[in-house]
Amino acid sequence: MRVVNRLLAVLLAIGVVLAAAVTVLEVSAQRANHRPLVLNWPGVYDWATRTTWGAAPVLLLSIGLTVTGVLLLATQLTPRRPDRLPISCSHPATDAAITRSGLARSLRRAVTEVDGVSQARVTVRRRRARIRVTARAGAASDTGALRTTLTEAARRQLDALGLTRPPALSVKVTAPER
Structure with missing residues (x-):
């Protein structure tokens, strides 16, 4: 279980670092009046303003995130083998x-x-x-x-x-x- 926890922690840390780096790059590019560098966030923002909470992509994403969260919670709540x-x-x-x-x-x-x-x-x-x-x-x-x-x-x-x-x-x- 320790290996799984460490692997999940590394993957989560990499994801947070990448998200932070993309955010810094995009904010810097926007402040310098340049187009988006990595992520077309104005297009994502426009899509999000047009999409309702009941739309299929939003529901599928919500269900996927909920299932992932429940699986992560279940893995952490199962008793570990005593070492x-x-x-x-x-x-x-x-x-x-x-x-x-x-x-x-x-x-x-x-x-x-x-x-x-x-x-x-x-x-x-x-x-x-x-x-x-x-x-x-x-x-x-x-x-x-x-x-x-x-x-x-x-x-x-x-x-x-x-x-x-x-x-x-x-x-x-x-x-x-x-």
Whole structure:
């Protein structure tokens, strides 16, 4: 959502700068008794004085602007994915948190230190941490014990971080491909 907000802000800023530049150019040209430079604003002004509020172009423009405004409002009112997971603190004035990507790196580091793991992939959501591990060739025969060990290692890491609402763990162990 941040990317969309930043893109919309850049587009809006460019539009405002262009509108301001055109206004400055047109006012300067009009004051110097020259014809319009960029926009034929006298023609637009004449069209606007002849057109009623009920005319089709005015209604279509109004509907388009209303729909655009409602869409922009809806995008801003939809709840965003939480980027940070709160960490419990002893002092009430302290606000500590860990990002989801930081928690994923921490869990990945904890599970890759377990013997028998060749590769680990961790995705963290608000309520669930999904850990997918590929076992080494020698450890592939006992994936149940490896899964239990990995779950314990990940649980210890979550407990050490002290999250207020730790995500539920989902650990999946796969044998290496031959």
